[in-house]
Amino acid sequence: MESDKNRLVRQFMEAIPHAQALGILFENIGSGTAEMLMQYDKRFIGDPKTGVIHGGAVFALLDSCCGAAVLSHPEQKGLTATIDLRVDYMRPASPLQTLRARAQCYNITRSVAFVSAVALDDNDDKPVATATGAFVTGKS
Template sequence: MSDRLTEARAFMQTLPHAQSLGMELIEMGEGMATIRMPYDPRLIGDPATGVLHGGAISALMDTASGASVMSHPAAAAATATLDLRIDYMRPATPGEAVTARAVCHHVTRTVAFIRVTATDADESRPVAMGTGTFTLERLPAAGAQP
């Protein structure tokens, strides 16, 4: 495992809400991030079906999206969600983990644009897809005057 990934995983462990949802960083780098969230009965939206609540999937997709922005070569110092639109295509299969893959596909000086897909075990049929914009706070360039 690369040092950067180890570092990013350690960072994920310090994020309280990501931790309470059981999120695990699978991959991260070059504007892409993959995060997995195991099935957990506490996150059910409808007990009649056992399907996870959309809110838990939104939280997973938001986290993966923010991670993709942080891993972009633009070297963000910090980021925050501006907006996120999520289309729910089908319920996630009860008992299966959900994995979100986010791509930060474009950045300007101050804004990052992302796409994100959530899948369960059947990766050919996404559970949800989203697009969003994030703030991009850059590190001051080396030698730049404050």
């Protein structure tokens, strides 16, 4: 069962215009964890030769997913914002496949939340990209 807080987080995240523009869908939201989907779209192509989507779209998916993981953390109150985020692109995302992102807020202090995330396509064994970042935590 989704908690009241997580229902609010989901509603908030689903109302974000840029996430809507990218067609980002909520898959699951837990306690400091989040999962999201982004379907393949020709408009997101970054390399016309191969049809691989641009790193920027993957970055936006991972940033959204990390933000949702922070908001869903039991100790987080209020909104959040990204302080920094680093994405490592391990391999090109396979064209036509849906990307899945999973983020975990693994530590939270009074001012900072630490998050890591992974983006996968249909191949579960080899990540497309990983992310690590720091986010602002709301003052209680």
